[in-house]
Amino acid sequence: MSGLTGDxxxxxxxxxxxxxxxxxxxxxxxxxxxxxxxxxxWSFRTSEVPEIxxxxxxxxxxxxxxxxxxxxMSERDLVAHFTRLSHRQFxxxxxxxxxxxxxxxxNPKVCxxxxxxxxxxxxxxxxxxxxxxxxxxxxxxLEETLCEITxxxxxxxxxAAGAAGELTGLLLMRAWHxxxxxxxxxxxxxxxxxxxxxxxxxxxxxxxxxxPSDQRGCVDMAALEAALDxxxxxxxxxxxxxxxxFEEDIAAIAAAVHRVGGLLYYDGANxxxxxxxxxxxxxxxxxxxxxxxKTFATPHGGGGPGAGPVAVSERLVPFLPGPRAVRTxxxxxxxxxxxxxxxxxxxxxxxxxxxxxxxxRALAYxxxxxxxxxxxxxxxxxxxxxxxxxxxxxxxxxxxxxPCMHEVVLSASTIKQAHGVRxxxxxxxxxxxxxxxxxxxxxxxxxxxxxxxxxxxESPQTLESLAQAFERIAAExxxxxxxxxxEYPRSTPxxxxxxxxxxxSLVPTFDARG
Amino acid sequence: xxxxxxxxDDEVGRMLAFLGLSSLDELFAVVxxxxxxxxxxxxxxxxxxxxxxxxxxxxxxxxxxxxxxLVCFAGGGAYDHEIPSVTRALAGRSEFVTSYxxxxxxxxxxxxQAVFEFxxxxxxxxxxxxxxxSLYDGGSAAVEAVNLGSAASGRQAVWVSAGIHPHxxxxxxxxxxxTGHRISTVPLVDGTTAWPDDDLDGGxxxxxxxxxxPNYLGCLEDLAAARRICDRTGAxxxxxxxxVSAGLLRSPGEWGAxxxxxxxxxxxxxxxxxxxxxxxxxxxSAHVRRLPGRLVGETADVDGRRAYVxxxxxxxxxxxxxxxxxxxxxxxTLMAVTAAVQLGWxxxxxxxxxxxxxxxxxxxxxxxxxxxxxxxxxxxxPVLREFAVRLPVPAAxxxxxMADAGFLAGIPLDEGFDGGEAALLVAVTERRTREEIDxxxxxxxxxxxx
Numbered sequence: 001m002s003g004l005t006g007d008x009x010x011x012x013x014x015x016x017x018x019x020x021x022x023x024x025x026x027x028x029x030x031x032x033x034x035x036x037x038x039x040x041x042w043s044f045r046t047s048e049v050p051e052i053x054x055x056x057x058x059x060x061x062x063x064x065x066x067x068x069x070x071x072x073m074s075e076r077d078l079v080a081h082f083t084r085l086s087h088r089q090f091x092x093x094x095x096x097x098x099x100x101x102x103x104x105x106x107n108p109k110v111c112x113x114x115x116x117x118x119x120x121x122x123x124x125x126x127x128x129x130x131x132x133x134x135x136x137x138x139x140x141x142l143e144e145t146l147c148e149i150t151x152x153x154x155x156x157x158x159x160a161a162g163a164a165g166e167l168t169g170l171l172l173m174r175a176w177h178x179x180x181x182x183x184x185x186x187x188x189x190x191x192x193x194x195x196x197x198x199x200x201x202x203x204x205x206x207x208x209x210x211x212p213s214d215q216r217g218c219v220d221m222a223a224l225e226a227a228l229d230x231x232x233x234x235x236x237x238x239x240x241x242x243x244x245x246f247e248e249d250i251a252a253i254a255a256a257v258h259r260v261g262g263l264l265y266y267d268g269a270n271x272x273x274x275x276x277x278x279x280x281x282x283x284x285x286x287x288x289x290x291x292x293x294k295t296f297a298t299p300h301g302g303g304g305p306g307a308g309p310v311a312v313s314e315r316l317v318p319f320l321p322g323p324r325a326v327r328t329x330x331x332x333x334x335x336x337x338x339x340x341x342x343x344x345x346x347x348x349x350x351x352x353x354x355x356x357x358x359x360x361r362a363l364a365y366x367x368x369x370x371x372x373x374x375x376x377x378x379x380x381x382x383x384x385x386x387x388x389x390x391x392x393x394x395x396x397x398x399x400x401x402x403p404c405m406h407e408v409v410l411s412a413s414t415i416k417q418a419h420g421v422r423x424x425x426x427x428x429x430x431x432x433x434x435x436x437x438x439x440x441x442x443x444x445x446x447x448x449x450x451x452x453x454x455x456x457x458e459s460p461q462t463l464e465s466l467a468q469a470f471e472r473i474a475a476e477x478x479x480x481x482x483x484x485x486x487e488y489p490r491s492t493p494x495x496x497x498x499x500x501x502x503x504x505s506l507v508p509t510f511d512a513r514g
Numbered sequence: 515x516x517x518x519x520x521x522x523d524d525e526v527g528r529m530l531a532f533l534g535l536s537s538l539d540e541l542f543a544v545v546x547x548x549x550x551x552x553x554x555x556x557x558x559x560x561x562x563x564x565x566x567x568x569x570x571x572x573x574x575x576x577x578x579x580x581x582x583x584l585v586c587f588a589g590g591g592a593y594d595h596e597i598p599s600v601t602r603a604l605a606g607r608s609e610f611v612t613s614y615x616x617x618x619x620x621x622x623x624x625x626x627q628a629v630f631e632f633x634x635x636x637x638x639x640x641x642x643x644x645x646x647x648s649l650y651d652g653g654s655a656a657v658e659a660v661n662l663g664s665a666a667s668g669r670q671a672v673w674v675s676a677g678i679h680p681h682x683x684x685x686x687x688x689x690x691x692x693t694g695h696r697i698s699t700v701p702l703v704d705g706t707t708a709w710p711d712d713d714l715d716g717g718x719x720x721x722x723x724x725x726x727x728p729n730y731l732g733c734l735e736d737l738a739a740a741r742r743i744c745d746r747t748g749a750x751x752x753x754x755x756x757x758v759s760a761g762l763l764r765s766p767g768e769w770g771a772x773x774x775x776x777x778x779x780x781x782x783x784x785x786x787x788x789x790x791x792x793x794x795x796x797x798x799s800a801h802v803r804r805l806p807g808r809l810v811g812e813t814a815d816v817d818g819r820r821a822y823v824x825x826x827x828x829x830x831x832x833x834x835x836x837x838x839x840x841x842x843x844x845x846x847t848l849m850a851v852t853a854a855v856q857l858g859w860x861x862x863x864x865x866x867x868x869x870x871x872x873x874x875x876x877x878x879x880x881x882x883x884x885x886x887x888x889x890x891x892x893x894x895x896p897v898l899r900e901f902a903v904r905l906p907v908p909a910a911x912x913x914x915x916m917a918d919a920g921f922l923a924g925i926p927l928d929e930g931f932d933g934g935e936a937a938l939l940v941a942v943t944e945r946r947t948r949e950e951i952d953x954x955x956x957x958x959x960x961x962x963x964x
């Protein structure tokens with residue numbers, strides 16, 4: 001029925017990417033509770049630097065009277081503490097993480113090796129270009145690669161995350177219009193957009209104009225046309241959009257926005273779906289940010305670091321942040337690189353050159369996969385998502401029931417109406433099954449949304465097992481024991497967490513505990 | 515190709531059949547033909563791990579300024595501190611490395627608790643009650659501090675000391691194009707900020723004052739003077755503090771800072787050509803609802819067991835959208851976890867010893883450099899872990915010459931500083947031995963010769 005033979009559940013040949021339960025069932029004391037006065041781990045190099053009295057080094061008025069209170073730990077206890085904490089943490093390395101819009105694919109280990117190379121990891125960022133030719137060359141190679149993937153002319157690698165890329169792109173938009181002596185104050189975003197879009201628009205000094213989605217889940221063209229005027233600086237779009245649907249009218253959208261002098265911004269959150277298939281520049285976009293921690297598999301580190309390079313079309317290149325690494329004319333065999341400030345640069349958006357070691361990881365991933373490999377990534381990511389969509393369409397609502405791209409938005413709407421079980425309950429129940437939950441309640445325009453993005457690195461056997469888990473949950477939710485759903489998860493390190501209490505009686509540090 | 519994709523051709527075929535399709539291309543039928551890329555990406559074919567690593571060895575080989583080859587005397591916000599094996603091992607655990615933002619707290623207590631511990635230690639370093647889960651880097655924390663300070667004071671005018679890192683000031687200028695903040699740079703005199711005597715004379719009252727402690731030149735600023743201006747004008751005091759120096763110095767909070775920002779790279783994160791680093795952000799309780807980025811709080815689960823969760827979420831962009839306090843979503847959590855491990859490794863005595871060793875080595879090096887012909891102090895204000903000197907030759911030339919002698923000599927001051935082209939910023943960490951410093955001084959005596 002599913003196209004996959006056999007019981008591909010746990011232990012089946014072909015893989016099992018789930019992990020239930022996590023090991024860490026015991027409450028772990030904080031570092032501060034584990035601290036024991038007089039214990040220590042630290043050791044420094046033998047320095048033999050002659051010393052002078054502290055009074056001569058630092059005026060007494062500047063010196064602290066008491067040392068900063070920090071944990072006093074043996075190395076052994078420090079290791080035990082953080083190892084136990086790690087046992088209370090789900091991760092891609094443990095199991096499938098179908099968190100929609102986050103592209104939680106497997107992170108190849110070779111990229112860890114690259115990021116740890118002393119010749120990359122121990123380089124000071126202020127060292128002159130003459131002493132850091134390898135790094136500058138790496139940045140130029142990555143920039144050219146990203147431009148080929150997006151069909152853009154040049155890119156800045158400085159933005160440290162997707163939202164930083166958005167703000168950078170919007171400031172580029174602002175600088176462009178200022179250079180045209182055009183005062184515009186509105187940016188259009190669809191109602192399905194990620195929350196960072198409107199937040200970035202505000203920080204860029206623009207007003208948000210929201211356009212609705214039509215019945216097919218795409219930008220409502222009539223509403224867009226009505227919103228377009230000479231006050232519009234541009235539009236921010238994600239394509240495929242946050243419903244996982246390709247905006248088929250993109251060429252018409254681009255033409256309409258360009259007609260009023262606006263620019264098109266591509267939010268690259270969903271770039272994984274279209275690698276090597278269709279390129280933002282070819283769709284008419286002027287500015288593109290990429291999330292290297294999604295599409296190019298750099299690990300997300302529990303919430304960062306990311307990297308959000310921004311690529312632009314030819315006319316915006318002079319405005320890019322700087323300094324930028326560029327290849328220079330050279331009569332020597334090896335290319336020579338230097339830093340260059342674009343002539344009309346918006347300035348600097350990172351303290352140094354961007355999240356450089358994340359950038360190196362992304363380049364390693366791209367080189368390992370190659371051009372054809374990237375296209376295959378998009379194909380299998382879309383295949384996996386559509387397989388999940390088709391398979392689960394009998395047990396969950398599919399609000400926009402047509403072929404999706406890399407992710408599918410399901411809804412628990414019917415289940416909720418009939419039995420009171422919400423998307424949140426489905427998510428929490430899935431944790432019990434050893435999978436991470438999908439993204440819930442996003443996009444905002446879908447009732448009881450469950451946004452599933454399996455990514456290309458989960459095997460058919462893992463998909464089968466994930467689908468079975470979803471189906472079991474739907475059956476439970478509609479069966480006699482539907483009332484039990486609020487009891488889950490049961491075997492996770494903690495059970496449902498009281499979020500209201502955390503906000504009401506704020507305890508943001510150990511010292512704020514009652 | 516497809517190295518990390520598990521599917522066999524046979525499995526792909528069966529999945530396509532389940533969807534009623536016969537080829538992978540049909541999955542993209544919704545993409546208009548005219549837009550589709552009609553060729554392959556013009557990128558090299560994929561290669562295996564050994565070839566990938568060989569390629570990166572070549573990049574690495576072309577970087578001369580690696581700290582295992584050139585002894586590092588450069589700082590300027592990025593420092594060559596000890597990173598012990600224990601920090602590498604724990605922060606490298608794949609449960610921390612390969613997880614996403616902790617949206618499901620039931621399976622994310624590891625990261626959440628580590629960040630809670632990080633917040634506690636950052637708050638203690640800053641001498642303030644609240645610290646967030648991190649921002650991108652020191653500069654981004656400075657930008658967010660100005661946004662918070664301007665919103666809290668209701669004023670757009672911002673006074674930034676010229677002793678704030680020049681790159682942070684450039685970031686503030688970039689961001690102000692969108693926010694409309696009016697940023698004035700207050701000059702330095704003999705290494706410390708010369709605040710205007712009459713702060714309202716002809717100008718608008720500032721909403722934010724920002725000053726370094728120590729500042730970019732390593733000098734200790736008079737924070738009491740900055741606080742007095744804030745008390746007179748109603749501005750918020752933002753201090754850009756070096757968290758290692760905090761081991762010796764009175765905390766900015768004790769001096770009356772409303773917001774403290776800093777670069778957390780010093781706690782266990784590699785130099786890494788400038789990133790990923792760690793933006794530190796702490797503030798007074800009054801501002802917690804304007805806090806940018808994530809905040810972890812303690813709570814309990816349904817069984818009453820202690821648990822952690824990201825909290826005060828109503829500030830954040832995914833809920834508040836265009837009215838959010840900031841657009842920050844992804845931050846630098848792994849670096850925050852790294853810092854938590856490193857601070858646990860340092861402990862109370864280790865941080866004090868670290869700061870003391872940096873100060874002693876810096877003093878010894880400065881004393882030696884000032885004994886060289888033609889080398890003079892850039893400023894006489896007290897310094898802690900970094901300092902600038904004037905050289906008789908261009909500083910960039912000295913850096914080049916010193917590289918041939920095996921040293922990264924420091925950072926030439928940029929043109930924004932008076933006499934910058936012939937001034938060198940030198941940082942000396944606990945990793946520098948007397949032998950290295952003596953060799954550095956000998957080499958400098960030749961490299962800085964007119």
